[in-house]
Amino acid sequence: MKIPNLLINELDTLLIQKGKITQTHASIKSLLNEKFIRLKFNKRKTNHSPINIIMMGQNHDMELSLEFAKNISEQINFFLIASPHMGPLKLSFLGKENVNVEITQMIIGRLKSPSHIERKVSLAKNALMKLTTAILMDGMLTMNDSAVLLGEEANFQSELLVIGQHNDDISITQKVDHKAKKSYSTLNNSLVANDQSHLKFDIYGTIDKYCAQSQCFQHSKGILLGEKAWIEVDPKLIINEFDVEAGHGAAVGQINQDELYYLSSRGLDELLAKRLIIQGYTDPFVTAFPLIQHQKYINQAIARKMGGR
Amino acid sequence: MSILEIRDLYVAVEDKTILKGVNLTVKGGETHAIMGPNGTGKSTLASVVMGHPKYTILSGSILLDGEDITTLAVDERSRKGIFLAMQAPIEVPGVTNFDFVKTAVQAHMPNDKKLRIGKFILDFESAAQDLQMGTGLAHRYLNEGFSGGEKKRNEILQMKLIKPAIAFLDEIDSGLDVDALRIVGENVTAMKSNDLGMILITHYQRLLDYIEPDFVHIMIKGEIVKTGGKELITKIDVEGYDWLKAELGVTELEEIRKPVSLGTCATKVPLK
Numbered sequence: 001m002k003i004p005n006l007l008i009n010e011l012d013t014l015l016i017q018k019g020k021i022t023q024t025h026a027s028i029k030s031l032l033n034e035k036f037i038r039l040k041f042n043k044r045k046t047n048h049s050p051i052n053i054i055m056m057g058q059n060h061d062m063e064l065s066l067e068f069a070k071n072i073s074e075q076i077n078f079f080l081i082a083s084p085h086m087g088p089l090k091l092s093f094l095g096k097e098n099v100n101v102e103i104t105q106m107i108i109g110r111l112k113s114p115s116h117i118e119r120k121v122s123l124a125k126n127a128l129m130k131l132t133t134a135i136l137m138d139g140m141l142t143m144n145d146s147a148v149l150l151g152e153e154a155n156f157q158s159e160l161l162v163i164g165q166h167n168d169d170i171s172i173t174q175k176v177d178h179k180a181k182k183s184y185s186t187l188n189n190s191l192v193a194n195d196q197s198h199l200k201f202d203i204y205g206t207i208d209k210y211c212a213q214s215q216c217f218q219h220s221k222g223i224l225l226g227e228k229a230w231i232e233v234d235p236k237l238i239i240n241e242f243d244v245e246a247g248h249g250a251a252v253g254q255i256n257q258d259e260l261y262y263l264s265s266r267g268l269d270e271l272l273a274k275r276l277i278i279q280g281y282t283d284p285f286v287t288a289f290p291l292i293q294h295q296k297y298i299n300q301a302i303a304r305k306m307g308g309r
Numbered sequence: 310m311s312i313l314e315i316r317d318l319y320v321a322v323e324d325k326t327i328l329k330g331v332n333l334t335v336k337g338g339e340t341h342a343i344m345g346p347n348g349t350g351k352s353t354l355a356s357v358v359m360g361h362p363k364y365t366i367l368s369g370s371i372l373l374d375g376e377d378i379t380t381l382a383v384d385e386r387s388r389k390g391i392f393l394a395m396q397a398p399i400e401v402p403g404v405t406n407f408d409f410v411k412t413a414v415q416a417h418m419p420n421d422k423k424l425r426i427g428k429f430i431l432d433f434e435s436a437a438q439d440l441q442m443g444t445g446l447a448h449r450y451l452n453e454g455f456s457g458g459e460k461k462r463n464e465i466l467q468m469k470l471i472k473p474a475i476a477f478l479d480e481i482d483s484g485l486d487v488d489a490l491r492i493v494g495e496n497v498t499a500m501k502s503n504d505l506g507m508i509l510i511t512h513y514q515r516l517l518d519y520i521e522p523d524f525v526h527i528m529i530k531g532e533i534v535k536t537g538g539k540e541l542i543t544k545i546d547v548e549g550y551d552w553l554k555a556e557l558g559v560t561e562l563e564e565i566r567k568p569v570s571l572g573t574c575a576t577k578v579p580l581k
Contacts, residue, residue: 261361261362262399265395266471276409280450
């Protein structure tokens with residue numbers, strides 16, 4: 001898959017392909033070898049526009065680490081374009097004290113053989129990370145997401161959209177580990193399964209002993225649009241401390257008939273009404289990407305995954 | 310000017326017949342009020358005309374400008390000009406009010422015509438201002454987090470922009486405080502024209518103080534049992550429905566309740 005022009009024409013774009021950084025950004029320090037790339041984000045004196053990263057998947061295993069220095073605020077738009085036979089990929093997002101980072105990540109491309117992605121988040125004291133992810137690739141993927149909250153007031157907020165189509169088989173394990181008191185996490189998953197696609201989620205939230213006043217929430221909602229589509233969500237909380245707030249919820253089903261009736265009563269035919277309801281699922285992910293051209297690109301990818309529905 | 314004719318309509322939900330021979334004709338320019346005790350089928354009538362799939366029409370017909378619409382889907386009825394301001398509007402998370410109303414207005418336009426977005430934005434803002442719905446309405450998710458009054462006003466906002474030919478307003482006054490009731494009343498009254506026939510379903514005179522009806526119907530046990538003018542509203546407000554029950558010889562308005570066995574619980578059997 002080629003890099004879409006909509007993405008490559010952007011300024012402030014860091015391009016990673018064939019294990020090399022072929023275009024870079026002034027504020028980022030990079031260290032790399034054939035299988036490992038380390039990007040260090042330091043405080044910028046001027047120009048606070050978002051940084052775009054485009055990464056092409058490789059046929060061998062790869063590791064990419066994004067490290068955010070103390071006290072910085074950063075927005076990263078990260079496009080991962082999977083190659084047909086992509087090797088295992090490990091992504092690390094490391095936030096030091098007082099960082100405020102928003103990462104929007106889109107995973108696209110067509111996998112011809114099963115692939116695996118591992119994402120690790122580590123947050124220090126007072127670090128805030130918002131990770132918004134749209135998984136819109138085709139094929140079979142397993143993904144392990146883990147977040148470790150190491151410092152007091154560390155806050156991890158994840159929003160994940162997955163759209164399955166045809167025979168897509170996507171299995172995701174999410175783990176959040178609270179290792180400091182007053183640490184906060186929220187995982188929200190929005191899942192849409194078309195055709196015969198399978199989406200499976202195992203979600204773990206762990207609050208260790210002595211991590212009082214922490215908050216850990218998981219919420220998943222899924223829409224089944226194909227007769228043979230399948231969504232499984234298994235949320236779990238492992239709490240070893242009394243003074244915490246935690247909760248999990250999952251709702252999977254077909255489109256709400258009351259919502260359909262209401263929209264139809266205003267003249268929207270079934271197809272249009274369903275499209276609008278699904279758009280309600282996907283729009284928050286699209287608008288999380290601040291640039292209009294990125295939004296346009298994501299909308300195109302969503303429309304393709306929905307088979308024009 | 311459109312005409313809605315409901316002829317000898319019998320409707321059931323599951324095995325229970327709710328409407329038992331309703332006859333009603335509403336012409337453009339007319340405002341009808343339907344009143345009656347709880348559970349007599351007023352809201353069912355509105356939902357059946359809108360085409361809610363829960364109800365089964367046993368016999369009778371619903372004609373809009375002479376065309377039987379009973380076989381049409383909900384969206385087709387809407388596009389023909391039927392509108393129902395619902396008693397309990399549904400929340401649709403993720404869908405913004407603006408996107409929804411824009412799509413609805415576009416759906417009511419002929420296929421070869423496109424919505425002029427600039428004009429629509431002005432119309433939307435003007436309608437929101439008329440209904441005193443505050444700023445930010447366009448970007449709020451459809452009815453999500455709206456107060457009861459906001460939901461009802463949002464129904465009227467949709468009605469103003471969709472411009473239906475026949476509109477049912479099902480208990481649009483419930484959940485409204487005095488000021489909101491006045492605002493809704495004034496907006497609905499301002500919509501009165503020969504192009505709109507309205508059916509107000511209500512329990513109280515207070516709505517009809519703001520929206521003056523031409524005809525008042527009283528519905529009891531699935532039938533319209535009396536039709537009159539505004540004088541009926543005052544009579545009901547003062548005397549309730551007892552005089553009418555006596556006049557019609559209706560003694561039992563409540564559903565006859567049959568005892569149902571819930572099975573037996575495990576009981577502790579004393580040892581012998």
